[in-house]
Amino acid sequence: MLAAIVPLSPGVLLAAAVTASAASLWLLLPRGQSGRRERTARWLGAGLGVAALAAFIITGRRLGGLGEESVFLIVSLVAVVSAAATVVSRSPVYAAIWFALSLAGVAGVLLVLGAQFLGVATIVVYAGAILVMFLFVLMLAQPSGLAPYDRVSNEPLLAAVAGAVLLGLLSLSIGRLSAGDTAVAADVAPAVAVDALQADHVARLGGELFSRHLIAIEAAGVLLLIALIGSIAIVARGEESRVQERRAA
Amino acid sequence: MNALLPSPATIAALVKIGLLIGGLMTAAAYLVLVERWMAAWVQDRKGPNRVGIPLTKIRLFGLGQPLADGLKIILKEDFTPKHVDKVLYNAAPLLILATSLAIFAAIPFGSVLPPLGIPGLPDPVPFLVAPSLDVGVLWVFALSSITVYSVLLGGWASNNKYGFLGGLRSSAQLVAYEIPLGLGLLGVVLAAGSLRLDVIMSAQAQSGVWYVFAQPLGFIVFLVAAFAEAARLPFDLPEAEQELVGGYHTEYSGIKLLLFLVAEFLHMVTASFLIVIMFLGGWHFWGLTGAGDEVTWAGALIRFGVLSAKIFAVILFFMLVRWSWPRFRFDQLMNLAWKVMLPLGLANLVTVATIEEFRPQLVAALGAGPAKWLAIAAPWAVFFIGWIAAGLLTPSGTDNRPIRAHDPFDIEHELSGA
Secondary structure: OHHHHOOOOHHHHHHHHHHHHHHHHHHHOOEOOOHHHHHHHHHHHHHHHHHHHHHHHHHOOOOOOHHHHHHHHHHHHHHHHHHHHHHHOOOHHHHHHHHHHHHHHHHHHHHHOOOHHHHHHHHHHHHHHHHHHHHHHHHHHOOOOOOHHHHEOOOHHHHHHHHHHHHHHHHHHHHHHHOOOHHHHHHHOOHHHHHOOOOOHHHHHHHHHOOOOHHHHHHHHHHHHHHHHHHHHHHHHHHHHHHHHHHHO | OOOOOOOHHHHHHHHHHHHHHHHHHHHHHHHHHHHHHHHHHHOOOOOOOOOOOOOOOOOHHHOOHHHHHHHHHHHOOOOOOOOOOHHHHHHHHHHHHHHHHHHHHHOOOOOEOOOOOOOOOOOOOEOOOOOOOOOHHHHHHHHHHHHHHHHHHHHHHOOOHHHHHHHHHHHHHHHHHHHHHHHHHHHHHHHHOOOOHHHHHHHHHHHOOOHHHHOHHHHHHHHHHHHHHOOOOOOOHHHOHHHHOOOOOOOOOHHHHHHHHHHHHHHHHHHHHHHHHHHOOOOOOOOOOOOOOOOOHHHHHHHHHHHHHHHHHHHHHHHHHHOOOOOOOHHHHHHHHHHHHHHHHHHHHHHHHHHHHHHHHHHHHHOHHHHHHHHHHHHHHHHHHHHHHHHHHOOOOOOOOOOOOOOHHHHHHHHHHO
């Protein structure tokens, strides 16, 4: 059926998709043009982006049922499109909002795939805590959001090509994995990982984390504690040195 | 079977969503009326009692008031100031209402229905929209942390100093009180051994000990944090119109303001649901509801009634507090979160974790009965110690000036004095 719609081999299609997405990103990134040229570039870039997305969707593998498939498509499109919008938007506040939307899309993908804890934790940690801090700083620092370094992107061509190449390599390797290369798949995804997605999901995940990965968990906890103490130390030191500086002056 | 036809489970979920949203919206409208009655009762006046059936002279104790209020605010001019950021200005109220409704996907509103025997529908049917969600508590926590966005964006998009500062103020409050809220949640999650709210309820029903008795300190911390998250008095700085010129919704009017206000009201309802489910035993009442998963139709109705009655009582408590307490000042509010509620929450969490860790040994050493009483007595001891410590560490004077330790001006002052 696929071959009937697009008379191309998957490899060619993937290469076309990567090229199109690189061109689209390059056209969309802010390059300090003005007026009509920028608007034309944006429309062109958006069109190419849609084409690239369609090509990626066609090369990808199908999931199970119709409902699952459509929900997955919607949330993953939200994630991808808003990730692109994060990079190309001119206003830092809008970039942060797009990033939040992208995280929501990623959380949706994780929920559809059954990794409930990871999905909800993404929202709690990234969207709920870290990004809110970003927004605070962005809003306080720059209410107008029109500094030169926001209007012009740094190395747009290299960035677009690098991003697209990464995208292509990832979809190539992951596509090979899911296409039934079982030897590789078994190596990468041990049975335990699949087991953690069954009923009592959180209990299984917790058991796994606190038995096989106990040292990693403890090390991460200690690292976070050190960061906390360090930030307090920096704040306290700053005040002290300020007093000393003034006293010396 | 036709693949396009929705499965019975999907239809059941849609029915539950419909019932829940309809019920919540109606309840929100009528709770506003209850709140106004409550205000009138506290202030010794009559309150709204005139609007009845339209075009007749029947008054019905003022039960038509929500309809009149709603029509008035919907038909009001929806004025958008010229200087706002249009997209975010319109998105903020939609986002806050959507998230505060989506929270209810993981909140049970009853126990279970008796088996219906519909093929394809797993029995018994739970009173819960997303029964297969294994991380219910975290879902609630995640969506309530999304709420911060609309507060922040509403204030920023208004492009108005009062609105912007109000947005920053409220979002700082919401972020700060999320931590004691989480600590209160964690104690209950540890004791019940599950992140599912329905399991937390049935754990309390089976032991017969509601968590308000087993974790008094956690209950206080959670209650205070829930008041702050719902922005109810004494934490209602977001809408302090008299002294702070409102908050993030200063520039909003008409139906967008209505969306913000409904969402705030829903936050109070959500907080009441959570307080009842996590600390007040949910649908359980001694000698009335039973504890198991086997119910008759009458039993299911009684459980639903008990849960609703408890939630209504907590909402009445919210409303009574509104007319009993003065508003906090912002630095007092922050001090309460970081210097009082955070340590108390940690103390509760450590106590609960210790008890749960050594519970098997306790049961083996003392027997089931004494171990149970010890597991209740120890948190109460911690509760009183925490209370006394908080009281002793609080300065006894009533110095109402904001405390500003070592800001640049003080350092300057100190240096010139020395």
